[in-house]
Amino acid sequence: MVKRLILLLLATFLSANPKIYSALGDVIYNNVEIIESLKKISEFKEQEAQIDEYVKSVYAAKEMGFSIEEGTQEIDKKKYLKTIRELSKINDMFFRLAQNMYKESIEQENTLLWSKLINSGLIDTQKHKDEVLEFYFEHSKDIDEEGVIQKFLDQEKKLKTKSTKKNDDLLMKKEAQEEKIKRIREKDKLKQEAIQKALEEELKKKKTQIRSNQVKGDRLKFRVSYI
Structure with missing residues (x-):
């Protein structure tokens, strides 16, 4: 019994x-540490007791879920489902509260609160990436390049490097294409010059042949007239 309880506790907190009901449970279990970290933000001081109570309830629910899977008959599945549904509502409430504070921090230009919130895990920073970067660049003197900001700046740098490389590749490709066209034109020019030279040589030969025939004709006429 003791061994099973120890294994259950380890599974509850470590695995x-x-x-x-994982579709509902995973959300609250995966977010509980994020919500608990809100106590580090002074603006959530009034919610500290509520956060502690919520965290305690989440871990209790998690233990309940594992107990059901272990086959404990005393625990009702319906009761567990009702419990995590209620916890899900509280989870959503904390996320909405963080989102509202995030908006207020922008309106009030509260860079300290803003920085804490975007690194809290409760704000969908990827969704608000453009807004986050815009606010950062406007207040960069008051905001440290850490966490989400550092990640976004690294991403932008990588994209810029990639874009520069792409432009360089396009330029090299363009230059190679122009060089190829130049070689083709030079080749065509040489070919055309060779054809022109051949035609001139042929014309020269024909003229020479004509003059030669004319000379022979004149000689023949001279002989006939002499006779």
Whole structure:
């Protein structure tokens, strides 16, 4: 019994989440540490007791889920489902609260609160990437390049490098194409000159032949007239 309880506790706190109703449970279990970290933000001081109570309830629910999977008969699945549904509502409430504070931090230009919120995990920074970068560049003197900001700056640098490389590749390709066209034109020019020279040589030969025939004709006429 003791061994099973120890294994259950280890599974609860160290391993994956309960599989039962995981679509709902995974959300609250994966977010609980993020929500608990809100206590580090002074603006959430009033919610500290509520956060502690919520975290306690989440871990209790997680243990309940594992107990059901272990086959404990005393625990009702419906009760567990009702519990995680209620916890899901509280989870969403904290996310909405963080989102509202995020908007207020922008309106009030509260860079300290803004920095804490975008690194809290409760703000979809990827969705608001353009907005985040715009606010950062406007207040860069007051904001440290860390966490989400550093990640976004690294991404932008990588994209810029990639774009520069792409432009360089396009330029090299263009230059190679122009060089190829130049070689083709030079080749065509040489070919045309060779044809022209051949025609001139042929014309020269014909003229020489005509003059030769004329000379022979004149000589023949002279002989006939002499006779």
